[in-house]
Amino acid sequence: MxxxxxxxxxxxxxxxxxxxxxxxxxxxxxxxNTEPVPRPSLTETTEADLLVIGGGYTGLWTALQAKETDPGLDVVLLEANTCGWAASGRNGGFCSSSLTHGIGNGIERWGEEAATLERxxxxxxxxxxxxxxxxxxxxxxxxxxxxxxxxxxxxxxxxxxxxxxxxxxxxxxxxxxxxxxxxxxxxxxxxxxxxxxxxxxxxDPARLALGLRTACLRAGVRIHENSPVERLDPGARDVVAHTGYGRVRARKVMLASGAFTPLLRRLRNFxxxxxxxxxxxxxxxxxxxxxxxxxxxxxxxxxxxxxxxxxxxxxxxxxxxxxxxxxxxxxxxxxxxxxxxxxxxxxxxxxxxxxxxxxxxxxxxxxxxxxxxCSRFAPFVGTCSQGRIGYALGFTGLGVGASRFFAAAALDLLHGRETERTRLRMIQSRPVPFPPEPLRWTGIALTMWSLDRADRSGKRNLWLRCLDRLGLGFAS
Ligand SMILES: Cc1cc2nc3c(=O)[nH]c(=O)nc-3n(C[C@H](O)[C@H](O)[C@H](O)COP(=O)(O)OP(=O)(O)OC[C@H]3O[C@@H](n4cnc5c(N)ncnc54)[C@H](O)[C@@H]3O)c2cc1C
The missing domain is CATH 3.30.9.10 (D-Amino Acid Oxidase, subunit A, domain 2)
Structure with a gap:
C-alpha cells in the first residue's frame, strides 16, 4: 500500500x-572519505597579502596558484564550514576542459575566440x-x-x-x-x-577538494574553517574581513563563495x-x-x-x-x-x-x-574596490575543471597582470543580471517549463526563441 x-x-x-x-x-x-580534523576558527586579528573567502575548488585553486606564483605571499583562506563540503565535495566529478559550459555555448557567445578558449x-x-x-x-x-x-x-x-x-x-x-x-x-x-x-x-570530487586543501596547507596557506566572513570593509589601502571572533586585514581579497549570497551587494543579481x-x-x-x-x-x-x-x-x-x-x-x-x-x-x-x-x-x-x-551559463570574473577585491562566480554546474582557470584569471586581474587570459572578451565581459522577484522566479519557471516542452517536442517555443535572440538561451 x-x-x-x-x-x-x-x-x-x-x-x-x-x-x-x-x-x-x-x-x-x-x-x-574520512574527513580531516577541521582547521581552527579564526579568533584573532591578523594581516595577509591575499585573503581568499571560500574553501571550494575556486578558493583552493586561488590560494594554491597564488603560492605557486609567489611562495613568499602571505595567504589566508577563510571557509564558513569545512573545505569542500559544498558543491566541490558533492558533484558528479566530471572534470571537463570546457571553460564555456559546452562548445555550443562558447561558439554562440564568443565565436571569434572559441578556438583559443578550447585550447x-x-x-x-x-x-x-x-x-x-x-x-x-x-x-x-x-x-x-x-x-x-x-x-x-x-x-x-x-x-x-x-x-x-x-x-x-x-x-x-x-x-x-x-x-x-x-x-x-x-x-x-x-x-x-x-x-x-x-x-x-x-x-573523485571530494578527494580532489581535500587534496587541494592539503597542498595549500603544505604551501603555507593559513586556512581557518568554521569561519564565515560576515562583512567586508574596503579601506583606502586594504580590506578588512570580519568573522564572528576575528578579522583579517588584507591587501587583496578574492571572493570564491560559490552559490552562497555574495558578500558584495553588487554581485547579488548576477x-x-x-x-x-x-x-x-x-x-x-x-x-x-x-x-x-x-x-x-x-x-x-x-x-x-x-x-x-x-x-x-x-x-x-x-x-x-x-x-x-x-x-x-x-x-x-x-x-x-x-x-x-x-x-x-x-x-x-x-x-x-x-x-x-x-x-x-x-x-x-x-x-x-x-x-x-548565471545568465550566460559560464563563469565570470572581475574586480571592484579599486582592484582590491576580486571574484570568480557563475560556474553554472561546470566548475570542477573551470575553477582552476578562472581562479588564475581573477588572480591576474587582482595583481594587475595583462595575460592571454585577461585579454579574452569572455574575461572582460559580464553576464546580464537577473531581474528582481517576482519576475526572477516567474522567468526561471517559464524557462524550465519551456525547456521541458522542447525536450519532448524538439521545438523551442516563443519564449525560448526570445531568450536565444537576447543571448540568454541555453545551448551547452
Ligand atoms: C550535484 C552537483 C553536481 C555537479 N556536477 C558537476 C560535474 O560533474 N562537473 C562539473 O564541472 N561541475 C559540477 N558541479 C558544479 C561544481 O561542483 C561547482 O561548479 C564547483 O564545485 C564550484 O566550486 P566553488 O569553489 O566555486 O563553489 P563551492 O564548492 O560551493 O564553494 C564555495 C565555498 O564558499 C564558502 N563560503 C560561502 N560564503 C562564505 C563566507 N561568507 N565566508 C566564508 N566562506 C564562505 C562555502 O561554505 C563553500 O564551501 C556540480 C554541482 C552539484 C551541486
Missing amino acids: ATKLAARRYPAPAHAVGSLADAIPRPFWLEA LGRENLDGIEESVRRYGIDCDFARTGELTFATKPWQVGELRTMTAQARKLGHDAVYLDAAQARAEVHSPTYLGGSWLRNSVAML IVPVYDYALVTEPLSEAALDSIGWRNRQGLGDAANQFHYYRLTADNRILWGGYDVVYHYRSAVRQELLRRPATFAKLAGHFFATFPQLEGTRFTHQWGGVIDT
Missing part, C-alpha cells in the same frame, strides 16, 4: 521508488592532471572522456554537428551511430553518441542558486556490469536541455544525477532543500528506463547541492 501511494505521488514506477528505501541522504563522496581549456585540464600528480592527490583522476547520447531523433543531427565542431576546435571527438553507441554502453534508449575522448576526466540532485547505486556485480558494457568508463550524459549525467565510481557503482534543476523563490539557500524525494524518485525512474536490465539494483546514497547559475 505504502509503495502504491509513493508511486502515485512521484512520477516513477513503484520498483524505482522502492529502490531508494535504503538510500542515505548524504553525498557518496563525503561519506566515503586554453585543454591546457587547463592538462594543468589539473599535472597538479594532481605533482601534489600526489589521490582522486582517481582518469581521462576517459565524455560520451553524450541522443535519446530523441532530433538530437542525432545536433550531436553530429557538435562532433564536427569539436574536431574543428582541436578535440579528439568521434560520432557513434545507434549501433556503435549501444555497443559501447548497452541501453535501448540510445540513438547515437558523441564521444569527446580526451577532453574530460572522471575523478547569480541565482539552483539545486541539482544525484543518486548512487550499490556496487554492481560483474554480471550487472557485463549487462551494460561501459568498459571504457567514460562520463555519460544525454543531449537534452534537462540532461542526466552518469558515471562509474572506482568501486563500480553508478552515480546518476541531473535532469531537475530547482530554483526557490527569493534565491533561497537552505539545508532542507538538499533533500527532494520527488526528484530522487524521478531520477530513479529515469535510471531504470535507461538501464532496464539493472532492475533490482538498490540506491545507497541520495543528495542535492547548490549551483551558482
Whole structure:
C-alpha cells in the first residue's frame, strides 16, 4: 500500500521508488572519505597579502596558484564550514576542459575566440592532471572522456554537428551511430553518441577538494574553517574581513563563495542558486556490469536541455544525477532543500528506463547541492574596490575543471597582470543580471517549463526563441 501511494505521488514506477528505501541522504563522496580534523576558527586579528573567502575548488585553486606564483605571499583562506563540503565535495566529478559550459555555448557567445578558449581549456585540464600528480592527490583522476547520447531523433543531427565542431576546435571527438553507441554502453534508449575522448576526466570530487586543501596547507596557506566572513570593509589601502571572533586585514581579497549570497551587494543579481540532485547505486556485480558494457568508463550524459549525467565510481557503482534543476523563490539557500524525494524518485525512474536490465539494483546514497547559475551559463570574473577585491562566480554546474582557470584569471586581474587570459572578451565581459522577484522566479519557471516542452517536442517555443535572440538561451 505504502509503495502504491509513493508511486502515485512521484512520477516513477513503484520498483524505482522502492529502490531508494535504503538510500542515505548524504553525498557518496563525503561519506566515503574520512574527513580531516577541521582547521581552527579564526579568533584573532591578523594581516595577509591575499585573503581568499571560500574553501571550494575556486578558493583552493586561488590560494594554491597564488603560492605557486609567489611562495613568499602571505595567504589566508577563510571557509564558513569545512573545505569542500559544498558543491566541490558533492558533484558528479566530471572534470571537463570546457571553460564555456559546452562548445555550443562558447561558439554562440564568443565565436571569434572559441578556438583559443578550447585550447586554453585543454591546457587547463592538462594543468589539473599535472597538479594532481605533482601534489600526489589521490582522486582517481582518469581521462576517459565524455560520451553524450541522443535519446530523441532530433538530437542525432545536433550531436553530429557538435562532433564536427569539436574536431574543428582541436578535440579528439568521434560520432557513434545507434549501433556503435549501444555497443559501447548497452541501453535501448540510445540513438547515437558523441564521444569527446580526451577532453574530460572522471575523478573523485571530494578527494580532489581535500587534496587541494592539503597542498595549500603544505604551501603555507593559513586556512581557518568554521569561519564565515560576515562583512567586508574596503579601506583606502586594504580590506578588512570580519568573522564572528576575528578579522583579517588584507591587501587583496578574492571572493570564491560559490552559490552562497555574495558578500558584495553588487554581485547579488548576477547569480541565482539552483539545486541539482544525484543518486548512487550499490556496487554492481560483474554480471550487472557485463549487462551494460561501459568498459571504457567514460562520463555519460544525454543531449537534452534537462540532461542526466552518469558515471562509474572506482568501486563500480553508478552515480546518476541531473535532469531537475530547482530554483526557490527569493534565491533561497537552505539545508532542507538538499533533500527532494520527488526528484530522487524521478531520477530513479529515469535510471531504470535507461538501464532496464539493472532492475533490482538498490540506491545507497541520495543528495542535492547548490549551483551558482548565471545568465550566460559560464563563469565570470572581475574586480571592484579599486582592484582590491576580486571574484570568480557563475560556474553554472561546470566548475570542477573551470575553477582552476578562472581562479588564475581573477588572480591576474587582482595583481594587475595583462595575460592571454585577461585579454579574452569572455574575461572582460559580464553576464546580464537577473531581474528582481517576482519576475526572477516567474522567468526561471517559464524557462524550465519551456525547456521541458522542447525536450519532448524538439521545438523551442516563443519564449525560448526570445531568450536565444537576447543571448540568454541555453545551448551547452
Ligand atoms: C550535484 C552537483 C553536481 C555537479 N556536477 C558537476 C560535474 O560533474 N562537473 C562539473 O564541472 N561541475 C559540477 N558541479 C558544479 C561544481 O561542483 C561547482 O561548479 C564547483 O564545485 C564550484 O566550486 P566553488 O569553489 O566555486 O563553489 P563551492 O564548492 O560551493 O564553494 C564555495 C565555498 O564558499 C564558502 N563560503 C560561502 N560564503 C562564505 C563566507 N561568507 N565566508 C566564508 N566562506 C564562505 C562555502 O561554505 C563553500 O564551501 C556540480 C554541482 C552539484 C551541486
